[in-house]
Amino acid sequence: MAEHAQEFLDFGAGVLALVSLTASVLWGLAAADRMLLRSAHRLLAQGVHRGLAVAGLGFLALHIWVKVAEGHVGAAAAAVPFTDRARPLLVGFGTLAGYVFVTVAVTGAVRGAFASGGRSRAWRALHMCAYPAWGAALLHGLHSGRPAGGWVTAAYALCVAGVAAALVVRLRGARDGGGVNA
Template identity: 35%
Template structure:
């Protein structure tokens, strides 16, 4: 069994699952912003919420799998402590630490969403707003240690995903409504 694992193209799989996790996180954040915009029919909101949840949870699990593969990588293996303790990695400790914090952020956001009916509404919203810095940390992590960042389409996709999330946030802020960004942050 060990031989089979060691024969896997772990470096390619690590890169693939890291990118896939990032794109699912981007999809989840984008759909979450769209979901919060006014004017959707209840049926459409339900579909948006389901897609938002699926993308976010998938992104979290893909990110965890991405990190777990680093332990068995033969090119640059990581110790579990380097993955679980932010900024403790021997290689690129800052960038890898952001990846660890991103994973913890996603886990916290998803767990508190599942428990939101048991939490204070303001506390849940504050935690859920951490989706934005979590997304930015995932972007910085990918750009900082992602070995494919210099590939044109990968770099362009990072730029475009950041631009799309930024534009959606601006549109959402201008649309206002009952659940504007200021209200979500508890400022109204």
């Protein structure tokens, strides 16, 4: 039983991190929608968005800890992007994405500090960095370790489809003057 749990953590924690962060992206997009959701619903969506982001970061921390503890990656390579000897680019994408996700979470938590002095654009720009980080995490997840199992590939495909569909809806709403903002 413990061996199965360890094996799952070895390969599942990263998948759970990406799926949780994807769900956070989707709920963040929903929370920003002013055409479909009323204010109270947007507040609920923001709460779900934040909760999923925290869960995603927790799974990410677990993923990193397990990979370092089992010797799949060195602590230095986990901390410094693009320094892994075996897979510098792919592990580096994961490391860099992790830093961006943490930065987005921290700036999201202190969003109020960006509310004055015309700094809301800076907050939006930082928050939008989650999209390229998510793409880097997806590449990392699919190609940096063992070949992805069918369920992992399916989960990642659903993540891509969900984010693509939500972005299309969001961009159409912005183009049509629907008042959608970040």
